[in-house]
Amino acid sequence: MANNVVLKLFVPMLLLFAGVFSDVTFHFENICSHSIWRASNPSIGDLEPELGPEIYEIFNMDDHYSGSIWARTECTTNTDDYFSCETGDCRLGTRECADTTPNYPVTLLNFNVNESIVSYEISLIHGQNIFVNIKPVGGTLLDGSGPCPVVTCNMDFGNVCPPSLIAYNANGLYVGCNSACDVFKDDEHCCNGNNCQLDEYTLKFKQQCPNAHIYSGDNKPPMYQCKGAESYDITFCPAIGSAT
Ligand SMILES: *[C@@H]1O[C@H](CO)[C@@H](O)[C@H](O)[C@H]1NC(C)=O
Numbered sequence: 102m103a104n105n106v107v108l109k110l111f112v113p114m115l116l117l118f119a120g121v122f123s124d125v126t127f128h129f130e131n132i133c134s135h136s137i138w139r140a141s142n143p144s145i146g147d148l149e150p151e152l153g154p155e156i157y158e159i160f161n162m163d164d165h166y167s168g169s170i171w172a173r174t175e176c177t178t179n180t181d182d183y184f185s186c187e188t189g190d191c192r193l194g195t196r197e198c199a200d201t202t203p204n205y206p207v208t209l210l211n212f213n214v215n216e217s218i219v220s221y222e223i224s225l226i227h228g229q230n231i232f233v234n235i236k237p238v239g240g241t242l243l244d245g246s247g248p249c250p251v252v253t254c255n256m257d258f259g260n261v262c263p264p265s266l267i268a269y270n271a272n273g274l275y276v277g278c279n280s281a282c283d284v285f286k287d288d289e290h291c292c293n294g295n296n297c298q299l300d301e302y303t304l305k306f307k308q309q310c311p312n313a314h315i316y317s318g319d320n321k322p323p324m325y326q327c328k329g330a331e332s333y334d335i336t337f338c339p340a341i342g343s344a345t
Contacts, residue, residue: 124164124216124217125161125162125164125214125216125217125219125330125333126159126160126161126162126331126332126333127159127160127161127162127332127333127335128157128158128159128160128238128332128333128334128335129152129157129158129159129160129335129337130156130157130158130334130335130336130337131152131153131154131155131156131157131336131337131338132154132155132336132337132338132339132340133154133231133337133338134154134338135154135174135175136151136152136153136154136176137151137152137172137173137174137231137337138150138151138152138172138173138174138176138186138189138196138198139151139152139170139171139172139173140170140171140172140173140189140191140198140199140203141168141169141170141171141198141199142168142169142199142200142201142202142203143166143168143199143200144199144200145160145162145163145166145168145170145199146160146162146163148160150173150196150197150198151176151196152337159332162212162214163214164214164215164216165214165215165216166212166213166214167212167213167214168211168212169209169210169211169212169224170209170210170212170335171189171203171207171208171209171210171230172189172208172230172231172233172337173186173188173189173190173191173198173203174186174187174188174189174230174231174276175187175188175270175276176190176196178196182194184196187270187276188204188206188207188230188231188268188276188277189203189204189207189230189231190203190204191203191204192204203227205227205228205268205279205280205283206227206228206229206230206268206277206278206279206280206283207227207228207229207230207277208223208224208225208228208229208230208231208232208233208254209223209224209225209226209227210222210223210224210233210235210335211223211224211314211324212333213324217328217329218243218326218327218328219237219326219327219328219330219333220324220325220326220327221235221237221252221324221325221327221333222235222252222313222314222324222325223235223252223253223254223310223312223313223314224313224314225254225280225306225310225313225314225315226280226282226314226315226316226317226319227279227280227283228266228268228277228278228279228280228283229254229258229277229278229306230268230276230277231277231337231338232254232255232256232257232337232338232339232341233253233254233255233335233336233337233338233339234251234252234253234254234255234334234335234336234339235251235252235253235333235334235335236251236253236333236334236335236336237249237250237251237327237330237332237333237334238330238331238332238333238334239329239330239331240327240328240329240330240331241327241328241329242325242326242327242328243326243327243328244326249325249327249330250312250322250325252312252313252322252325253310253312253313253339254309254310254312254313255310255339255340255341256309256310256341257341258277258278258306258309259275259278261278261305261308261309262275262278262305263301263302263305265284266278266279266280266281266284266302267279278306280302280303280306280316281300281302281303282316282317290302291317292316292317292318297316297317297318297319299315299316303315303316303319
């Protein structure tokens with residue numbers, strides 16, 4: 102059984118090389134039971150959006166990048182050839198999506214790549230539509246304080262999402278949890294002002310995913326800066342509660 106999984110993960114491996122060979126490699130892995138369609142703002146380069154279940158893919162990043170990657174879910178093309186997704190949709194009607202902001206809720210993977218130095222975080226500022234891990238392989242924190250930590254948000258918010266924040270699909274099923282800021286759109290929930298604190302909503306997110314960034318200005322933990330990692334493994338739908 103375990104061998105099968107490994108084979109399925111590694112045999113259909115696609116190798117994509119974007120531009121010149123770079124210092125920084127992302128390993129995308131989808132262990133969801135469904136496809137996801139990746140999108141980025143700004144574009145991370147030439148990448149087939151769809152990543153099927155149990156597919157593992159290696160992607161060379163440009164030497165300089167600063168932006169967000171996310172996963173769209175439950176995407177379909179309608180009879181007018183318009184492509185859309187239940188979550189993370191780009192409102193472009195195309196499979197490819199870059200250089201635009203997604204519909205919320207969406208789990209954002211934020212990166213800042215400067216040659217071999219990479220800052221990375223999972224942001225729930227615009228809610229959660231999928232659970233993910235970012236795991237640097239090797240490397241050390243730029244400040245020398247230790248190895249580069251895994252950041253993870255591998256809890257499904259379906260059970261804890263306050264009813265007022267739930268995003269439903271057309272069939273009335275839970276598809277994600279919005280941030281209170283995106284729903285209430287007021288200074289209090291958007292943390293506009295000094296001394297932002299966790300509130301009843303952000304606290305719930307924080308309890309589920311303590312090392313994700315929950316509200317604008319959340320600096321616990323800081324955005325890690327990692328140098329010299331062999332790769333950054335980005336896993337969609339990691340086992341609930343696992344750290345890898
Ligand atoms: C990238 O890193 C170099 C050397 O550490 C630094 O001089 C430069 O300002 C950085 N570039 C950006 C865009 O942060």
